[in-house]
Amino acid sequence: xxxxxxxxxxxxxxxxxxxxxxxxxxxxxxxxxxxxxxxxxxxxxxxxxxxxxxxxxxxxxxxxxxxxxxxxxxxxxxxxxxxxxxxxxxxxxxxxxxxxxxxxxxxxxxxxxxxxxxxxxxxxxxxxxxxxxxxxxxxxxxxxxxxxxxxxxxxxxxxxxxxxxxxxxxxxxxxxxxxxxxxxxxxxxxxxxxxxxxxxxxxxxxxxxxxxxxxxxxxxxxxxxxxxxxxxxxxxxxxxxxxxxxxxxxx
Numbered sequence: 193x194x195x196x197x198x199x200x201x202x203x204x205x206x207x208x209x210x211x212x213x214x215x216x217x218x219x220x221x222x223x224x225x226x227x228x229x230x231x232x233x234x235x236x237x238x239x240x241x242x243x244x245x246x247x248x249x250x251x252x253x254x255x256x257x258x259x260x261x262x263x264x265x266x267x268x269x270x271x272x273x274x275x276x277x278x279x280x281x282x283x284x285x286x287x288x289x290x291x292x293x294x295x296x297x298x299x300x301x302x303x304x305x306x307x308x309x310x311x312x313x314x315x316x317x318x319x320x321x322x323x324x325x326x327x328x329x330x331x332x333x334x335x336x337x338x339x340x341x342x343x344x345x346x347x348x349x350x351x352x353x354x355x356x357x358x359x360x361x362x363x364x365x366x367x368x369x370x371x372x373x374x375x376x377x378x379x380x381x382x383x384x385x386x387x388x389x390x391x392x393x394x395x396x397x398x399x400x401x402x403x404x405x406x407x408x409x410x411x412x413x414x415x416x417x418x419x420x421x422x423x424x425x426x427x428x429x430x431x432x433x434x435x436x437x438x439x440x441x442x443x
Contacts (some may be wrong), residue, residue: 194281200309202371203378212404214344216243217336219443225382230311233323238338241404247373250300254266257323259441262383267325275394283376287306299379300434307382312351315337316353316404320364332356332357332358332435332436333340333353333354333356333426333435333436334354334355334356334357334436334440335352335353335355335424335426335436335437336355336441337351337352337353338351338352338424338438338439339351339352339440340411340419340422343410346413346415347410347411347412347413348372348413348419349408349409349410350370350407350410350411351406351408351409352368352407352424352438353404353405353406353407354368354399354404354405354406354407354426355403355404355437356401356402356403356404360403362402363400363401363402364399364400364401364402365399365427365428365429366398366399366401366427366428366429366431366435367394367397367398367399367426367427367429368397368398368399368407368422368424368425368426368427369385369386369397369421369424369425369427369434370383370385370386370393370397370411370424370425371386371422371423371425372384372385372386372413372419372421372422372423373385373419373420373422373423374413374417374418374419374420375417375418375420376414376416377416377417381420384413385438386411390411390412393409393410393411396409399408399426413416420438420439420441420442421439421441421442423439423440424437424438424439424440427435
């Protein structure tokens with residue numbers, strides 16, 4: 193009985209019904225990790241290769257698109273640089289144009305002033321020619337011209353010409369006074385006397401000449417005041433009575 197039991201156990205261990213035996217090799221963890229990393233790299237490379245070829249086969253070439261984008265970015269940078277240069281040139285041209293317009297306006301004003309001065313000189317020359325041709329005329333003072341112009345700042349510029357007839361031998365010395373009739377904003381009337389009311393006008397009103405003298409100056413009036421008349425009187429030094437008087441109404 194005991195022998196039969198031993199025999200059965202022996203056949204169970206070494207017979208065809210015995211459990212299979214497996215032989216495994218032992219690999220460290222870093223080796224397994226390296227294998228996994230290599231396998232992942234191979235799979236990723238294959239996926240990337242397949243992705244690129246898939247794009248090419250589908251009509252989408254990523255490298256070509258990137259090249260085009262780089263070219264477009266370069267062209268855009270060049271366009272921005274050209275635009276900045278053009279803006280600089282435009283600004284310079286606008287500055288030059290403004291300077292040219294300013295110079296043109298200054299030249300136009302200068303030409304206008306020269307034309308006015310030329311007309312005035314022609315008038316004085318004609319008067320002097322008449323004065324010389326009429327040398328037998330009785331000696332005396334005259335104010336053949338009295339005018340006033342409104343300046344852009346609202347002031348009034350007066351101008352008068354004082355002459356002597358005949359053939360004077362010495363110089364005439366004296367002064368001119370001006371009396372302006374004005375209308376203030378309240379509708380009343382008033383007078384402004386020069387040089388009494390404007391002491392700064394005393395020097396321009398002095399007279400010292402042999403044949404003629406032109407007098408010019410500024411008449412300053414309060415804002416909103418309108419000039420309605422102007423009277424000029426020429427005095428000889430030592431004489432309180434005016435030698436000649438001329439009145440200009442509604443200039």
